[in-house]
Amino acid sequence: MKLQQLRYIVEVTNHNLNVSATAESLFTSQPGISKQVRMLEDELGVQIFGRTGKHLTHITPAGKDIIAVAQQVLDNVQSIKTVAAEHTLPNQGKLNIATTHTQARYALPSVIQRFIQQYPKVSLHMHQGSPEQISEAAAKGRADFAIATEALHLYHDLIMLPCYHWNRSIVVPKSHPLTQLSKLTIDDIAQFPLVTYVHGFTGRSELDKAFADAGHEPKIVFTATDADVIKTYVRMGLGIGVLASMAYDPKEDTDLVAIPAEHMFAHSTTKIGFRRGTFLRTYMYDFIENFAPHLTRDRVQKATQLKSQDEIDKLFDSCSLPMR
Numbered sequence: 001m002k003l004q005q006l007r008y009i010v011e012v013t014n015h016n017l018n019v020s021a022t023a024e025s026l027f028t029s030q031p032g033i034s035k036q037v038r039m040l041e042d043e044l045g046v047q048i049f050g051r052t053g054k055h056l057t058h059i060t061p062a063g064k065d066i067i068a069v070a071q072q073v074l075d076n077v078q079s080i081k082t083v084a085a086e087h088t089l090p091n092q093g094k095l096n097i098a099t100t101h102t103q104a105r106y107a108l109p110s111v112i113q114r115f116i117q118q119y120p121k122v123s124l125h126m127h128q129g130s131p132e133q134i135s136e137a138a139a140k141g142r143a144d145f146a147i148a149t150e151a152l153h154l155y156h157d158l159i160m161l162p163c164y165h166w167n168r169s170i171v172v173p174k175s176h177p178l179t180q181l182s183k184l185t186i187d188d189i190a191q192f193p194l195v196t197y198v199h200g201f202t203g204r205s206e207l208d209k210a211f212a213d214a215g216h217e218p219k220i221v222f223t224a225t226d227a228d229v230i231k232t233y234v235r236m237g238l239g240i241g242v243l244a245s246m247a248y249d250p251k252e253d254t255d256l257v258a259i260p261a262e263h264m265f266a267h268s269t270t271k272i273g274f275r276r277g278t279f280l281r282t283y284m285y286d287f288i289e290n291f292a293p294h295l296t297r298d299r300v301q302k303a304t305q306l307k308s309q310d311e312i313d314k315l316f317d318s319c320s321l322p323m324r
Contacts, residue, residue, distance in 0.1 A: 003077065005040040006070040008033050009048055013067050014140055017049065017056040072277075075141070079279040086281050092121040093281055098134040098143035099126065101226045103270065106246045107324065108147070111291045119283045130225065131200055138273055144284065146273040147291075150200055158273040161303060162316050163292035165269050166324045167262035168207070169248055171234055171241035178240065179257050186214035186264055193221040193239035195230050207242055210265045231256060246324050269321065276304070294319050 008022070012033065015021040023030040034054075041048055048063035049056040059067065085093055095115075099108065104126055116124065127134075127143060131150040138146035139157055146158065149166075170189060172178050181188060190211065196218075197204045211218045221239050224230050227247035234241040234256065241256075248258035272288060272295070274280070285297040294316075303312045 001040065001043060002036075003074070005036045006073055008036050009040065009063075009067055010070050010074060012037065012049070012056065013059065017058075019056065075275075075277055078141075079277070082279045082281060086279075090282060091119055093283065094123045094125065095145075095284065095287060096125045096127065096137075096143045097145050097147060098129060098137040099147040100131065100134065100149075101128055101228075102244050102247055103147050104128055105227065106244070107270070108291070111287070114290055115283075115287050118286065122283050130198075135273065138275055141275060144274060144278070145287070147270065148273075149268045149270050150205065156309075157276050159276050159304060159312060160271045160273040160309060161288070161292070161295055161300065161312070162319070162321055163270045163272055163295070164322045164324050165267040166244055166246060167260075167267045168242055168265050169245040169258040170261050171231060171243060171248055171253075171256050171258050173235065173237070174255065174257050176240065176257070178259060184259055184261065184264065186210060186216055189240060189242075189264075190214070190216040190218065193219045194242055195222045195224075195233045195239040196220060196242040197227075197230070198223040198225050206265050206268055267323070280304075294321070 007026075011022045011026060012019060015025065019030050019033055023033050026033070037048065044066070046062040046066075047060050048066055050058040050060055097108075108126075112124065112126075115122075127137065129137070131148040134143070134146045134148050135158065137143040147163070170178065170184060178184060178188065178192070196207060199205075199208075207218065219239075222230075222233050224233075227243045230241050230243050231247075231253060233239070242261070245258065245260070245262075248256070250258075272291065280300070285300060288295045288300060289297065299315070303315055306312050306315065
């Protein structure tokens, strides 16, 4: 049994049993992967993958258990390398962050700037995507950290730590009639077409819930994953914008007005997630604390020792999270 064989079966699984795509991602040949997988199956005496002809069709029950253990072995191998690097090259390494556009554009720039100044020899890579893509990237080890508001709960092997609360604003052109009202209600904004986030992005679920509780169906005419795109279509008069308050910049968005809406919507919480069992380098702890000062190294370490997410949530119940 070879580590290479374990890596192949894990990566084949990550690529939805597509051996060609796996070979391309690993810079090797399709026949080579197929041969090594067969050799591993012969050695173990069980089929890991079911087949129709030359095509893999499903993972066998034995295969599911084997792949789970193989992933643990590969994680442990990576942890050994990471531990060694922490001692030999403490200020060098890589940090892969997966996050949404809103976080990347409005919440992270100052954090990234400080981090790069503190650790100039750490190569930092940011990947943007949907909350599900972000969570999956962290769960499968393609990203060290996932930073998002939605979908992190879908992956039970992630440790999720609360960073900050945030709420929404209604963004409209300066001449819009809603600017004349002293305090908006759901009834008021329900009269207008809405431009907001795609379902599953950036706290969209709280908007849908608020409308449902008020007995309204939101008239959503346009959705996007990018707050800047949403503001563009508000400027065009397509509808009123509902977006994260942090995404309104009074210096840049001088032609728009942001009307606070925290009294209409429950706040959302942005979290940072990483895979359970990950060995965190010193610079990783520092990145977390730069982003969320209450997430000190001691608190993060305590969280990693807890067995369930419910226990982790209770650990931070007494923390007063900042509002952005």
